[in-house]
Amino acid sequence: MNLFENLFGSIGALFVGKTNGTPNWMMMIMWVIGGVLIYLAIKKGMEPTLLLPIGFGAIIMNFPGIIQQFCSVCGANISDVGLHTDGMCPECFNISEAVYHFSGAAEPLNTLYNAGIANELFPLILFIGIGAMIDFGPLLNNPKLMIFGAAAQFGIFFTLCLASVFFPEAKDYASIAIIGAADGPTSIVVANTLGSNYIGAITVAAYSYMALVPVIQPPVIKMLTTKNERRIRMSYKATSVSKTTRILFPIIITIIACLFAPGAGSLIGFLMFGNLIRECGVLDSLSETAQKVLANLITIFLGITIAFNMTAAQFLNVNTLLIMGLGLVAFIFDTAGGVLFAKLYNLLAGVFKFEKVNPMIGAAGISAFPMSGRIVHKMALEEDNQNFILMHSIGVNVSGQIASVIAGALVLGFFAG
């Protein structure tokens, strides 16, 4: 009998109840969104390592009664309507704080969230794995490419200004802007440090658009460049980079970044630590573990834990759509910033007589590694089947990885504390 009461009680609550002022039937929309994310991950191959756990997490986080709110003053269950916007309890009318009680999937996910996201541990550990995967060789061969990676962060700061038009709080518009870093861990760290309410939507936008780089970037690049510009060939001198240089590079980058942008300490530090493990030559098994086992393990937990913020009450609102739109703007303006800077470089190259670059490599500074570098190379080959710019575009791509972390640190410097 009790079983039937529970069964029909849950189904009934799904249609008639409310959670924090949001009707429970909207949870079913979250199931559909979760299903779409799983579909995109499996059928379209869009960032499956993250979109699949996030999609599944979005389903298990949306059931009536798994997150309950209680008034800290009178102890009444206020899950239906939540506290008023001014913090007043609807039952006792005192200014109070909500005390949450989690059950079902929300309970372990809350534990994981506090253990790995709230303190930024998961994204930082993931950065060790990413650092171990990156080969800075093309960049060390041609360090001037770094400047294009920096220019491609324009989308972050443009979106910061644009998002401030719609979102009144700096913690929100600054976090939304970091979608333009095209770098999931950086987006999570910045949004979490600033305490944004939209961390779920921001993470989904960041990873979705990273997967959509092959769709977003080519039209923007084509719009901003002529056929002749896309055909510019770039010489490549394959000089060998010494082991000492490869070892010194992550150490020196960390020192410089921490001196000039202290907020970058954790992000750059963990990224470069991973790279040092890779390049030192005496920790091959650790490097392999960081690249595969560690990165995979953290990715599993990161994806499903992010979904803790994907409840219908938090996710289903106009702001989420707006965040998705602003994320797209960030990616477009990142691409445009990189390409236009490369064109400016060519203008100066014409005046001061040094070698021009293919302006498309500017777009590779968008950090979505290594997809963006490959897209640019592919586009160059489409225009001229003898135009090999892969080493240049990958060089700009890895510099974008460093520059996006620095941009994130600067944004934290502007708005944190």
Add this chain to the structure above:
Amino acid sequence: MNKFIFDPMAFITNLKYMGIGMLGVLMIVAIIMLSTYLINWTINRLAAVKASEQNGEEE
């Protein structure tokens, strides 16, 4: 949570972050770039000195 506004002036107000932010990123990356050139130059120089010393010993 669902605070939504439309304040076009905020764009102008925050333009300073765009300026300072882009300048900051370009400056830090330029310093990293110069340091990388310096590392490359120093390592190559040391390698050249070592090679010439070895050649001298052989002669």
